[in-house]
Amino acid sequence: MTEARLPRGSVFLVEDEVMIRMMVADMLEELGFSVAAEAGEINEAIRLAQSTHFDFAILDVNVNGKVISPVAEVIKARNRPFIFATGYGSSGLPEEYRDRPALQKPFQLETLAKIIDAALKSATV
Known part of the structure; x- marks a missing residue:
């Protein structure tokens, strides 16, 4: 019998590549998080960011260009922490957000876990 884990929090996930979004959602669930909402397009992401309850977000830097x-x-x-995911490195981040945590694509489960923990710890300080 597997041990039930308490949910660690909910995540808003923005990624335009469906397969990557599905993979990241699986990784988040493996880490004990639930996905509160997903978006693959900017206008949808803005609407969901305004209306959905979530503990933190993971944002693809470039969504359909x-x-x-x-x-x-x-x-x-909304005073929620967020993490960027990018294939362009930190230089690909919007200039005003270069101080935010960023995941370099492709990333492994362990890297995702470390970035999330760091982002959540810094948000509570």
Whole structure:
């Protein structure tokens, strides 16, 4: 019998590549998080960022060729932590958010866990 884990929190996930979004959602669930909402397009992400309850977000920097900044602004205004996911390295982050945690794609489960823990710890300080 497997031991039941208490949920660690809920995540808002923005990623335009469906297969990557599914993979990250699986990784989050493996780490004990639930996915509160998912978006693959900027306008949908803005709407969900405004209306969905979540503990933190993971944001793809480039969503269908559009920069994620409008979504990050909504989440920042709600005082929720967020992590960027990018294939471009930290130089690919929007300039005003270069101090935020970033995952370099592709990433492993252990790296995701470490970035989430760091982001959540810094948000509670």
